[in-house]
Amino acid sequence: MSENERDAVGAERVGTGWHTIALLILAALGIVVLVALNVTLGEANRQRDRALKLQTHSYEVMILSASLTGTIAHAEASLGRYVISADKDLGQAYSADWTLASQQLSRLDRITKDSPEQQALIAKLQRAMAERGDELGAVALNTLYKRNDQALALFYKARLGPARAEIDRLLDEIGAQERRVLADRTGLAMKSVKRSSGVASALSIFGILLAAGAVALGWLTVTALGQRAVARAEAAAERGRAAELEEAVERASEVLLAQESKLRQVQKMQAVGQLTGGIAHDFNNMLAVVLGGLELAKRQVATDPAAARRHIDNATEGANRAAALTRQLLAFSREEALRSEPIEPVTLVRGMSDLLDRTLGDTIEVTVDASAGETWLVRSDPHQLENAVLNLAVNARDAMEGRGKLTITTAGVTLAENAVGTCAAGDYVALSVADTGCGMTPELLERVFEPFFTTKPAGKGTGLGLSQVFAFVRQADGEVGLKSVVGEGTTVTLYLPRYIADAPSEEATAQAAPEPVENRALDILVVEDDPRVLAATMGALEELGHRPVACNDPLEAPAALDRLGRVDLIVSDVLMPGQTGPEMIAGLLRGHPETAVLFVTGYAGDAGGEAEFGRHHVLRKPFTLATLERAVAAAASAPVLRTDTPIDSIAAE
Incomplete structure (x- = not known):
């Protein structure tokens, strides 16, 4: 290398x-x-x-x-x-x-x-x-x-x-x-x-x-x-x-x-509370008319029959007024779901005159002015509309401090699109409640429909009245108008859409026409636990020419029916000790399905209907002899109803 x-x-x-x-x-x-x-x-x-x-x-x-x-x-x-x-x-x-x-x-x-x-x-x-x-x-x-x-x-x-x-x-x-x-x-x-x-x-x-x-x-x-x-x-x-x-x-x-x-x-019960004092006062007046008329009739029945009849007529009128007042109060205070139906607002407001007079007192002058659109209809729940009017009237009374003039006006109006709030164009019934009270400032006007907002002292108001009115009107596809001037008063106007009912057909008219009822003597079983009401009902049926049999205990009704063999009609109270009328009837009709039934009740006023009582006829207390005669004839001539399922019992009368 x-x-x-x-x-x-x-x-x-x-x-x-x-x-x-x-x-x-x-x-x-x-x-x-x-x-x-x-x-x-x-x-x-x-x-x-x-x-x-x-x-x-x-x-x-x-x-x-x-x-x-x-x-x-x-x-x-x-x-x-x-x-x-x-x-x-x-x-x-x-x-x-x-x-x-x-x-x-x-x-x-x-x-x-x-x-x-x-x-x-x-x-x-x-x-x-x-x-x-x-x-x-x-x-x-x-x-x-x-x-x-x-x-x-x-x-x-x-x-x-x-x-x-x-x-x-x-x-x-x-x-x-x-x-x-x-x-x-x-x-x-x-x-x-x-x-x-x-x-x-x-x-x-x-x-x-x-x-x-x-x-x-x-x-x-x-x-x-x-x-x-x-x-x-x-x-x-x-x-x-x-x-x-x-x-x-x-x-x-x-x-x-x-x-x-x-x-x-x-809200309803608060309004009913406003009525209590006036109701008690007027009811006592009516009872005074009834008792006084009957006492005078007893004194003069032998010496002056004509005067006795006048006193009896006066007592009857007082009793009828008391019954009408009771029915109206019960119908107003009843709790139920909203049920829309055609309503004539003018007739409804005029029918509330007694309620308004008793609620507002003698120092408030109430005027109902029905001009244009008097016969126009709206479709709504009548009790809710009554409640709305009464709430507005009570608020107006408070604004006037118990003294002033309240004017309720109904009129038919035609509104353009969004003329009042967000309402659609069309015909409306304008229901106005105007007072001569203190009025409201613009700041208060912006808040009056808020829930729980109230200018009343603590414990004197819930602040729910006007908000409930607003919600009710909106639910009816309407609007609320509000005008107020401080020192002059306030006007609240409910704009409800006009309802035009369809013309009934000839067939429907023919079906709706009542058929003549045959008046004949009937074998009737009367079931009623109150001895006074039982005696009065027995006397009335005998006066009408029927053959009634009394039973004061619903639990004994099956045995009484077996002894009689067959009856044309059972007249029964609704609530009785031990068993309700509908429960008793449900059991009786299983063995006697051909028997007609007439329920008699004093609870629901003019509310409800036959559907609440198994589709049987219902007679409201108190009743006259003529009313009883028509109810018995209608129930006896009605088609026989099947009762395959038990009837729901009713909790209170």
Whole structure:
């Protein structure tokens, strides 16, 4: 081997040695870079984990404060329903919700121990919650002891109490402060991740491609993980809030549907309460006419028959007036679903004259002015329309402080599209109630239809009257017009769509024509537990030429019917001890399906119909001899009804 070759080999070996050294150095650098990357990524992961933990803690604080707000609102809603209905289950629901709110507050206190600022707010919140609990506890206690008026007044006062506003403010401030902390923490975490990523990028310049790829992958991974964690936490929070909102809406909808009919009945009964004094006064006057006429008739029946007949006629008129008043009051106060039918508003308002006179008193002059459109019809529920008119009249009386002039006007009008509110174009019956009271300012006019809004002192009004009127008119596809001048008075106008009935066909007219009833002597079983009513009914039937048989116990009616063998008609009271009339008839007709039935009741006034009594004929108490004669003839000549299914019993008469 030549010297040159030896020099080349040496040089190659030297180069190889340097390559080896370079490779070792590169390997060492690669190892250093990998270690540095590992350390950097480890620190980034620790920063990420810490940021996620802090973010989770912040989300827990925000979600818990929002849940506490919802729980308090639900507790107060349950208390409001408890005050209105006095249902103990609702009271227990309020207590459970308030207990849950206290537990949530304790949890919020525990998880914010690391924040002096939050602890200061929590301390204030605990004091406000204690004060609010005392207010609501007083409402619940008054409701428990049946002091509903005081409870309702306290509840309305508590709705605007400073404690509730302070609770809402503190919860909002806690949530806002935690959001600021969350934003700061997120910013710091992202800066840390960015700083670590920068170091890894710088190291990748001096490392191998694998290290560079690892750095890039690590940076992308850290960034993606951080963003994904933030997105997941925000999505979870949004889903939780959406679920809570959906549940709250469902609960509120169920409560509103359940309370709608109760609110209507509450308004009716409040109106009935307005009638009580006048009803008692007039009823005593009518009874005085009846008793006085009968006593004078007894004195003069032998000496002056003509005068005795006049006194008897006067007593009969007084009794008929009392019966009509009772029927009207019962029909008005009855709780039932809305039943639309064609109504002539003028006739309805004129028929309310006695109710209005007794409700408003002698110092209010009531005038009914029916000009154009007197015979126009509307399709609505008559009792709800009566209730609306009476509510407006009572409000007008209060606005006039018990003295003034009330004018009720009905007229037919043709309105253009959106001429009044959002009403459609067409013909309307405009029913106006005008008073000469104090009037209302524009600010009050904007709020009069809000539920629970009232200008009356606590305990003197619910604030539901005008809102119920508004809801009723809207349900009838109508609108409400309101005009008021301070010091001159207010006019409320109900615009109800005109209803034009279809002309009846000749066939329907022929079917509706009453058929002549055959008057003949009948064998009648009379079932009545009141001995006086039983004796009077027996005497009336005998006077009409029938052959009645008395039975004073519905449980003995089957045996009485078996002894008689067969009767043409059973006349039965509705509610009796031991068994109701419909229950008794359901059992009797299984063995005697051909027997006709006539129910006699004094409960429902002019309300309801044969459908409530298994489609049998119904006679309302009190009745005249002529009315009884027609009812007996109609029931006896009616087609025989099948009673394959039992008749529902009636709970009250």
